[in-house]
Amino acid sequence: MTHQHKKQSLSPLDRVDLALASRLVGAGIEQDLIAAAQRALDGIRLPAPADSEFLISLLRLRGMAVNDDEAGKVIAGRHSKIPAVSQEYRLLCGLKECLDMVRQRASTNNPPDGWFMVELFRTMVKDLPR
Secondary structure: HHHHHHHOOOOHHHHHHHHHHHHHHHHOOOOOOOHHHHHHHHHHOOOOOOOHHHHHHHHOOOOOOOOOHHHHHHHHHHHHHOOOHHHHHHHHHHHHHHHHHHHHHHHHOOOOHHHHHHHHHHHOOOOOOE
């Protein structure tokens, strides 16, 4: 079966899935779709350089001003000028732990449910004063 024939036998839903996947991975669709999908999943499940930017942006969406370099140190588990008792520090640590939990759950192919969302929220705010 030629590559062109394989492409023509895809359903419209398969084509939409492939288009979305190609945008997610930032590349064209390869002939070995299963291998390409596995590489994309591996990239999502592993810590990434953009994790720090993502978590910092979540705080900024809530109106918190944080220094990128110092927040990056907190996320990496290194010493930072951000006080460990501050709300920003504690939220960064909680969000980092949540991101790790999501990746761990994804690695078991277990989709999130309501109880997992509750667990994520509790993890995110566990060190915040009530």
